[in-house]
Amino acid sequence: MxxxxxxxxxxxxxxxxxxxxxxxxxxxxxxxxxxxxxxxxxxxxxxxxxxxxxxxxxxxxxxxxxxxxxxxxxxxxxxxxxxxxxxxxxxxxxxxxxxxxxxxxxxxxxxxxxxxxxxxxxxxxxxxxxxxxxxxxxxxxxxxxxxxxxxxxxxxxxxxxxxxxxxxxxxxxxxxxxxxxxxxxxxxxxxxxxxxxxxxxxxxxxxxxxxxxxxxxxxxxxxxxxMVFGNMGETSATGVAFTRNPSTGAKQLYGEFLINAQGEDVVAGIRTPQEITEAARKDSGSDKPSMEAAMPDAFKELTRIYTLLEKHYRDMQDLEFTVEQGKLWMLQTRSGKRTAKAALRIAVDLANEGLISRKDAVLRVDPASLDQLLHPTIDPAAKRDVIATGLPASPGAASGEIVFSSDEAAKLQADGRKVILVRVETSPEDIHGMHAAEGILTTRGGMTSHAAVVARGMGKPCVSGAGTIRVDYGRGLMTAGGRSFKAGDVITIDGGVGQVLAGRMPMLEPELADEFGTLMGWADEVRKLKVRANADTPEDARVAIKFGGEGIGLCRTEHMFFEETRIRTVREMILADDEQKRRAALAKLLPMQRADFVELFEIMQGLPVTIRLLDPPLHEFLPHTQAEIEEVARAMETDPRKLADRARDLSEFNPMLGFRGCRLAIVYPEIAEMQARAIFEAAIVVNKRTGKAVVPEVMVPLVATKAEFDMIKARIDATAQSVMRDQGAQIKYEVGTMIELPRAALMAGEIAKTAEFFSFGTNDLTQTTYGISRDDAGSFLGAYVSRGILEIDPFISLDRDGVGELVKIGVERGRKTRSGLKVGICGEHGGDPASVTFCHEIGLNYVSCSPYRVPIARLAAAQAALGKKAEGQA
Missing domain, CATH: 3.30.1490.20 (ATP-grasp fold, A domain)
Incomplete structure (x- = not known):
């Protein structure tokens, strides 16, 4: 009750x-x-x-x-x-x-x-x-x-x-x-x-x-x-105990007590508490008697009761008790709070002891808590000098020297130095700096800002939206709480709680105990949803495999374009005056893209790989400041005025809704052709090399109409035929689309006539449904949640009633046209347990999330299959 x-x-x-x-x-x-x-x-x-x-x-x-x-x-x-x-x-x-x-x-x-x-x-x-x-x-x-x-x-x-x-x-x-x-x-x-x-x-x-x-x-x-009184002299006491160790999960009575005290004395820490068991007293080196020695009768009764309660509740219990003049009284029992490490061990041990079933064990661990196990964390014994607080955008902790530019981050990392990239906000052109940094700190942006999404995908800690911090790029200075920090000063960020700390903090490296593999194996036995990873690099793909990913649900090819060795060629392509020059630049990019896909296909060993064609606006690849323009112009041996004019021509008031996605492939079909050729040639290479059939899934982004999709698919199909003729080999492939506009969800039945799979891009679908830019929403979404207008930030957990309804409509209409339509999601929601539950309920085939969230999605999918509601749902 x-x-x-x-x-x-x-x-x-x-x-x-x-x-x-x-x-x-x-x-x-x-x-x-x-x-x-x-x-x-x-x-x-x-x-x-x-x-x-x-x-x-x-x-x-x-x-x-x-x-x-x-x-x-x-x-x-x-x-x-x-x-x-x-x-x-x-x-x-x-x-x-x-x-x-x-x-x-x-x-x-x-x-x-x-x-x-x-x-x-x-x-x-x-x-x-x-x-x-x-x-x-x-x-x-x-x-x-x-x-x-x-x-x-x-x-x-x-x-x-x-x-x-x-x-x-x-x-x-x-x-x-x-x-x-x-x-x-x-x-x-x-x-x-x-x-x-x-x-x-x-x-x-x-x-x-x-x-x-x-x-x-x-x-x-x-x-x-x-009332019963623990402060009635030396035969009275009060204490708190756990039936198992809440930090490690070890099967041992764990707790403290105080003689001649009331409950608040234990909590307040005014007096040093004593150990309950004699074994714990010896381990701690305390010279004060344990409860076992000082109050043997009360200890014996406590042991009887805690054993009974753990069997009755079939879980580790957190107990409060008072001894009044030798008599033990129980004041509380409840399921004890525990670390993720302890939760795994306790769940597996209880199942092995026969107190619970394996399915119960799967239900006992909070999927979101697994983040604690997958990233370095600050030693809990360390003293924290907190200088600012932002959003806990990507878990884990990191220390390093402050750098204010991505180029500087890459340079220092190459010299073997550890850095924290500090930016007002990040953009795709910061990808090399983000990759080089130990962690990312931004003063703007929400939980699904560019910095947050990319950092989670890379498994790097990130604190975003730390609005009390001021960054002065010109002076190379960061101010927070009346204190100033210059480039080269060391700070620490804790992406699990959103804290920014002065100085270098001692870290604890993650450890995956045997219980992790055991519980995840039990979870995989019951889940229906497949779990893929959003992976753009070989490193991402290897992490995805390590954590049990069953394929790549989103490979964002633009991240490959930003690499330092390629960006110059990409800029040549953008600056080209005509198609012939564009194709010449693309010909230089082709072998690079093909090599990327060969490596990804080999790592995934026949597992599905969904590759999204180029999505972001072209202006994001161009330099913006006058100094950057002149530097790039010198390197490319071109007129800086021409570069500046082209950057101006491509700039947009609202690029999220502008010249991007499939619109690029409509206007510049040669870009899509190059990418498709690289994909198909790579598939043939890997097929021959490994003997395992690679079936690439080519995904067209941001479609609103069937006509857009059909025009691009025709180019992809023609390229596939050309490659197969040239190589004298046959390949299987699928062409599908990313549903990230409300119109596409509503027109899914029509689009599915030619699209062979759907992947819902719920990041952009949330933006376009709400009319909210996720990068700017941090200034007001918090107020919406705190005032009850929204139950939760819709960029963190999928909005079931609005965005979710569009996904549901898209699935139903798409499958009405094409009964076997494969459908997944690849937005950040793919790693959110409540969103995974929703995806299971509406019959999706898979979710795709950042590699480091794959275990979270696997466990959440298993709990959804077992009928568990996400926390907070009725």
Whole structure:
């Protein structure tokens, strides 16, 4: 009943039903939270009576009465959402204490010091959570008092000291608020309930939900539970434990406890906690006794309970417990947070132990978390000097010298130096610099900007949209947070969290344990979707094979054109005055392109390879600044004015919707002919060399009409016939198109009459459907998501209702015309688990994503086949 009771409430009820020692209590369900926000922060009219009745029943079970000055029931008030949100919402302990009941607690426990210590804790927590008087004010009072008495530790304070401190705390509240600290336990209770419901919408909780795709509509429950005390002397304690190691997944009890302490002492880190097991104590070298040694009976009971709970829940558990005068009480159990490395090991181990099936194991690991395993990360023990924050555009971390130009990046990399390419934004002409850099940092752009997409494809870390950074190319200077960094200074970027840090950070290299291969093998047994990779280089293709890619779903040939050895020839082709000169330049490019395709076909060993014809506008290949124009003109022995005029002729106001894609092949068919010839000649070479049949898939980009496609396909077919005649060999091939315009999706039935496959380019289809440039959307899309206009950035996860509907229409209409039509997607969404789920549901044949996201897509496809909904979906 997690949806109604929240995770904490449901698990407390479950432990109680199992007969485990759980302090009695009750849960105000999540539905009341929704009512609270729908009705101006008020409650259903019958709630108060129900709470009073539940309190009375808890009192009956404990033999105490809430608010009784002689034998008071004290309670904790805790949050509990459906999904675990550790530390994001508020808690109040020791509720019910006041000037009278504290004396009763002292008398009943025989320990006045304990009673007043508990009272001051309650005042501190209640004032912070409910009244809004922050706890640091109380810390200052306590520190001043200890200094005046010459005490170092809280344990040095006597009962009389705590009485005086409590009086000072109450005086501080009175001065701050103009009112006495509330003495009525019932008023305290409703204040705490309101504060816990209110914390559902605090800033940290909202941010956490956005980061973890937890819907606001879920709400939180409130759990009211009888207090048990871990601070009642040396026979009492509090602790947190995991039934397996959350970092490594090793099967061992892992955790810490504190003698004579309450739960917040463990979390706050004021005192150094002790190990739970004797083995862990020996490993840590601690001279303090373990729980196993200091409290053997309670430890034995904890061992019995954690073993039972792990078998019951069939998962690693995160436990909170209190020992009150030797008796163990369970305060919480939940599925424990864990690293991706631990998640893999735990899932595989649980399956091998027979607690779960292999299919369950596949469902247990979050596909997106696999990113942690595939890239270097910053050592978690290292101290971070964060100078700016942007978007976590491509995972992993890297350190290097700042460079502001791609040419400089390539030059320094050739000298064996590691660099971070810092740009306002990148463009295709930066490809050589991006390849040379350890990582990329941009001040503009979103999660699917050019920098982000290319970096992910290369497996390089990238932080994009770091808007607080200012880059001055002229002075070779980057400023952030009032600090200046010049070219050559070392910085580190963490593409997993979007941080930019000063200096070089220690790194941990990725390790793929045996469990990775085991779980991915189990995933491959159940998934229906094939997973290909977007790969433009031999290196990309090898990475794709290493991570289980089943072909290339998108080879962007323009990335080959930007290589330093070729760009001059490409510019010759663009500057040509007529077709004859263009063909002469293209003849120089032909052997280079053919060699590219030969290497790709050989690496892929007969797996499908989809090659997209030239897509970007020609002006992107030309230099832009006057200095660059003059430099290129000298190298090409041409007039710089001619080069500048041609660049002006080709420049466009909105190149995304301009002279690009199939339009290039319509106006300059000789470009498509050269590329097609290179593809077919390479296929014949590899067929002969390896004996494995290569069936290239030639993809025409950005078609809007069947007529466009047919005109280009006729040229491709004619080229294929010419190559087969010249070579005396036959080859099989397919010609299809990239669906990235709404019109193409709507006209898919017509286009499929001649197109042999479709690949949905969901990056551009999202742009053209929304009318949003992904490179400029960073300035407002965040506000759209935070204000609930959009649930998620549509460039990160496929918009099912709009863009997804166009994809669905395209698939249905295309297959109505051509029943066996092969359909995939090759946009960045191919590596997003929620988007992969959608692709499975509508019957696509494959998804294609960056090589480093292939394992993510494989696991997501398996989970989709097993019927798991992506996180956050109903």
């Amino acid at each position: 997690r949806e109604l009771l929240g995770g904490k409430g449901a698990n407390l009820a479950e432990m109680a039903n199992l007969g485990l020692p759980v302090p009695p209590g009750f849960t105000i369900p999540t539905s009341v939270c929704n009512y609270f926000y729908d009705h101006a922060k008020s409650y259903p009219k019958d709630l108060k009576a129900q709470v009073e009745k539940a309190l009375a029943y808890v009192g009956k079970l404990t033999g105490k009465t809430f608010g009784d000055p002689n034998n008071p029931l004290l309670v904790s008030v805790r949050s509990g959402a459906r999904a675990s949100m550790p530390g994001m919402m508020d808690t109040v302990l020791n509720l019910g204490l006041n000037d009278e009941t504290v004396e009763a607690l002292a008398a009943l426990s025989g320990d006045k010091r304990f009673a007043y210590d508990s009272y001051r804790r309650f005042i501190t927590m209640y004032s912070d959570v409910v009244i809004g008087f922050e706890h640091h004010h109380f810390e200052e009072i306590l520190d001043t008092y200890k200094d005046s008495k010459g005490h170092v530790l809280d344990t040095d304070l006597t009962a009389e000291d705590w009485v005086e401190i409590v009086d000072q705390y109450k005086d501080a509240v009175r001065k701050e608020t103009g009112e006495d600290f509330p003495q009525d336990p019932h008023a305290q209770l409703w204040g705490a309930i309101g504060a816990v419901f209110g914390s559902w919408m605090n800033a940290r909780a909202v941010t956490y939900r956005q980061l973890h795709a937890i819907p606001e509509s879920w709400g939180t429950a409130v759990n009211v539970q009888a």
